[in-house]
Each structure stands twice: as structure tokens, then as C-alpha cells.
Amino acid sequence: MSFPFFQIDPEILAAAERAEASLRPAFSRIEENENYNQLKVLKAFGDNQVSESHFCGSTGYGYNDRGRETLDAVYAQIFGCEDALVRHNFTCGTHALTAALFGVLRPGDTMLCVTGTPYDTLQTVIGLGESNENMGTLRDFGITYRQVDLLPDSAPDYESIRREVKGAKIVYIQRSRGYALRDSLPVAVIGEIIRQAKEANPAVLAVVDNCYGEFVEQQEPTQVGADLAVGSLIKNPGGGQAFTGGYIVGRGDLVNACAYRLTAPGVGREVGCTLNQLRPMYMGLFHAPCVTAAALKTAHFAAALFEQFGYAAKPGSLEPRADIIQALELGSPEKLIAFCKGIQRGAPVDAFATPEPSPMPGYDSPVIMAAGAFTLGASIEFSADAPLREPYAVWMQGGLTYPSARAGVLLAAQSMKEAGVL
Ligand SMILES: *Cc1c(COP(=O)(O)O)cnc(C)c1O
Numbered sequence: 001m002s003f004p005f006f007q008i009d010p011e012i013l014a015a016a017e018r019a020e021a022s023l024r025p026a027f028s029r030i031e032e033n034e035n036y037n038q039l040k041v042l043k044a045f046g047d048n049q050v051s052e053s054h055f056c057g058s059t060g061y062g063y064n065d066r067g068r069e070t071l072d073a074v075y076a077q078i079f080g081c082e083d084a085l086v087r088h089n090f091t092c093g094t095h096a097l098t099a100a101l102f103g104v105l106r107p108g109d110t111m112l113c114v115t116g117t118p119y120d121t122l123q124t125v126i127g128l129g130e131s132n133e134n135m136g137t138l139r140d141f142g143i144t145y146r147q148v149d150l151l152p153d154s155a156p157d158y159e160s161i162r163r164e165v166k167g168a169k170i171v172y173i174q175r176s177r178g179y180a181l182r183d184s185l186p187v188a189v190i191g192e193i194i195r196q197a198k199e200a201n202p203a204v205l206a207v208v209d210n211c212y213g214e215f216v217e218q219q220e221p222t223q224v225g226a227d228l229a230v231g232s233l234i235k236n237p238g239g240g241q242a243f244t245g246g247y248i249v250g251r252g253d254l255v256n257a258c259a260y261r262l263t264a265p266g267v268g269r270e271v272g273c274t275l276n277q278l279r280p281m282y283m284g285l286f287h288a289p290c291v292t293a294a295a296l297k298t299a300h301f302a303a304a305l306f307e308q309f310g311y312a313a314k315p316g317s318l319e320p321r322a323d324i325i326q327a328l329e330l331g332s333p334e335k336l337i338a339f340c341k342g343i344q345r346g347a348p349v350d351a352f353a354t355p356e357p358s359p360m361p362g363y364d365s366p367v368i369m370a371a372g373a374f375t376l377g378a379s380i381e382f383s384a385d386a387p388l389r390e391p392y393a394v395w396m397q398g399g400l401t402y403p404s405a406r407a408g409v410l411l412a413a414q415s416m417k418e419a420g421v422l
Contacts, residue, residue, distance in 0.1 A: 191224030342415025347372020
């Protein structure tokens with residue numbers, strides 16, 4: 001295919017064609033899930049009689065906001081569970097996860113994470129590491145944290161889980177790889193972890209960090225035994241349209257407990273005006289299966305293209321995946337910088353900007369980030385970031401449309417070619 005709007009080296013275009021030819025079976029699997037999930041979403045909208053009046057939004061206390069209550073019901077149906085709390089008032093995924101953890105855990109309880117070290121921001125919430133600040137972490141509230149690592153092949157360590165789960169209040173599972181080099185967990189594996197954990201401790205509650213996993217498969221963790229699943233609306237389920245927000249779905253009494261934590265005991269979910277946020281939340285959810293499929297295709301394509309040039313992709317281009325994150329081991333700082341400059345050139349917003357490595361709080365090396373998004377920080381939009389340290393890997397995710405994110409991947413290769421490092 002010729003490329004009249006951007007200069008792309010013919011060698012890269014030829015590699016792209018070979019890459020896509022190799023991906024046909026993977027793409028048709030993605031499209032099968034996309035179709036299934038789109039109809040699931042459509043049915044939930046219809047069954048709950050979504051109408052234009054639901055998009056109006058409320059002000060003040062927001063009592064009896066029909067749009068808000070209906071969106072909760074639509075989410076609950078899609079996630080196959082009793083209840084949902086979908087709010088723009090969740091400022092980010094970490095906030096929603098924090099409301100879920102504080103909603104369920106009480107002083108003296110134990111939280112057992114069974115998927116290794118949790119996502120960076122959650123480590124602070126739990127109270128891992130040193131801090132002189134009085135932040136009110138789980139640890140400050142007398143909640144004990146224990147962890148079972150994944151095995152070297154990313155499989156759950158069932159034996160240790162069954163032993164450690166005794167006496168734990170919650171078993172915590174992170175579906176996505178986050179920014180580690182482990183595999184993402186398929187929903188079936190999450191189901192098996194929960195089955196074994198509950199066999200060893202029937203009282204334990206299963207809480208899943210579902211970030212980056214929504215609509216990747218046909219089932220969600222709440223359909224295989226999770227008592228709560230939590231995520232961000234500027235990732236998959238917001239479909240690139242929600243301005244902000246998060247969700248908690250699962251067992252009715254637990255979702256209510258989380259609502260008391262989000263607002264106040266006694267008040268809970270009765271309050272929370274929706275302003276003008278409902279329309280993008282509904283519309284984003286409607287688009288989410290399609291956008292998630294675009295992001296997945298982009299991840300496979302980037303893996304396959306860079307494998308053509310001899311780089312290691314994690315996961316590999318033909319490996320199935322349970323989240324939308326793709327890591328590429330590029331191997332040097334020059335390559336990371338050239339790659340990210342190319343991604344930026346392909347962004348719809350801020351394409352003129354040049355990303356530069358800079359220090360980041362929480363990182364022990366400079367980080368370079370490429371993103372040009374309609375919504376600040378929305379990682380369902382195509383973006384890439386890389387800490388400048390061994391193994392010099394870049395993590396990329398998202399893509400609102402496959403053709404645009406595909407162009408970004410091609411420009412990343414082109415930029416490396418122009419810098420003489422492809
Ligand atoms: C994004 C993400 C979170 C939450 O991050 P926020 O930046 O606060 O939205 C938590 N866990 C995982 C695995 C994530 O990918």
C-alpha cells in the first residue's frame with residue numbers, strides 16, 4: 001500500500017505487509033471477540049432501556065439520577081454481576097482500586113496479592129516502601145499485606161496461594177502485566193486462582209485489578225468468581241470518550257460498601273451528581289469493544305513488525321494476550337528515543353512535539369514518553385513510554401483506531417531508520 005501522507009521507507013512497508021499477513025488468524029480471533037462483546041454491550045443498552053434522557057446529567061447532590069443508576073445497571077449486566085458503581089468522581093484507576101480496598105478491608109484484616117508485586121501506585125496505597133508522610137495507607141490502618149509471586153513462567157503458584165490464603169480477607173489479582181515483563185492473566189486462569197483460593201478459604205473475597213483487560217476476552221473476571229473487579233474509564237471501558245472516571249463491579253453488598261468509601265457512610269451511592277459526564281461515559285462504553293480490538297491489533301502489529309527487524313516482543317506477535325500492553329525490547333537508549341519520537345509524529349494531538357527523556361517521581365532512571373491524546377493521560381489512546389535502563393524496553397498500549405495507531409508504529413520504525421538504528 002502506498003503512503004502518500006507520510007514518508008515511510010519501502011523496506012518498512014514491505015515488512016508491514018509480511019507482518020499483517022502473519023497476523024490474519026490473530027486478527028480474526030480479535031474480531032470474533034469484538035463482535036461478541038459489541039452485541040453484549042448493545043443488548044445491555046437495550047435491556048436497560050437506555051434513552052437520550054439518561055444523558056442529561058444532574059447537579060448538586062444528584063439524588064435519583066436516572067442516567068447514573070441506569071449506567072450502573074448496564075455495567076452490571078455486561079460484567080455479569082449483581083451491581084456496579086460507575087462514576088466520573090473516581091479520579092483514576094488507583095482511586096477506584098483504593099475505594100474498593102478500603103471499602104472491603106477493616107483493621108486487622110489481611111490482603112493477599114497472588115500476582116507478584118502490584119502496579120506501582122498500588123504499592124503506595126498498600127503502604128509498601130518508605131514514606132515519612134502520614135498518607136493513611138492500608139498499613140496505617142492496621143491492614144496486613146502478604147504476597148505470593150508468580151512462577152518464573154508467569155503461572156500462578158497455586159500451592160503457595162492455597163497455603164497463604166488461610167486467614168486472608170481478600171485475595172488480590174492483577175490481570176494486566178502492568179509495566180512488568182510477566183504475562184497477562186487470561187480470565188480462565190483468574191477463575192482457577194479464585195477456585196483454588198476459595199477451596200482453601202471459603203470466606204476469602206476475590207478482588208481483581210481489571211485495568212487494561214476489559215473486553216479483551218469474551219468473559220470478565222466477575223463471571224468466573226471475582227467478588228469485585230475494578231478499572232479506569234480512561235482505559236478500555238471508556239472507549240476513548242469518557243473524560244475521566246472509574247468503575248467497581250461485583251457483589252451487591254460489596255459494591256455498596258465501596259460506595260460508602262467513595263462518598264460517606266450512610267450517604268453512599270445516593271449522591272454524586274453526574275454534570276455533563278454521562279453522554280461520553282455511555283458513548284465510550286458503546287465504543288469500547290471496537291476500540292479495545294483496535295488497541296489489540298495495534299499491539300500485535302507492533303510486535304510482528306519489530307520481530308521482522310529482529311527485536312524481541314513481549315508478548316510475541318502470535319501469542320494470545322489478556323491485556324492491551326505490548327513491550328518491545330529495543331536494546332539501547334538511542335533506539336528508545338528514536339522510537340518514541342516516531343510514535344509522537346503519528347499522534348493526532350501534539351504531533352509537533354518532541355519527546356525527551358526526563359526524571360520521573362518513583363523511577364530510578366529517566367523516562368521518555370510519547371503520547372498525543374485527546375484526553376490527558378488516557379492510555380487507551382496510542383502511547384508509549386520507556387524507562388532508560390536495561391533492558392531498554394518500550395511499553396506501548398492503546399489505539400483509538402487501527403489505521404491511525406498502525407501509522408504510529410510505522411513512523412516509530414521510520415524514525416529509527418532515519419536515526420540509523422533500526
Ligand atoms: C492503569 C493501571 C492502574 C491504575 O492506574 P491509574 O493511572 O491510577 O489509572 C492500576 N493497575 C493497573 C494494572 C493499571 O494498568
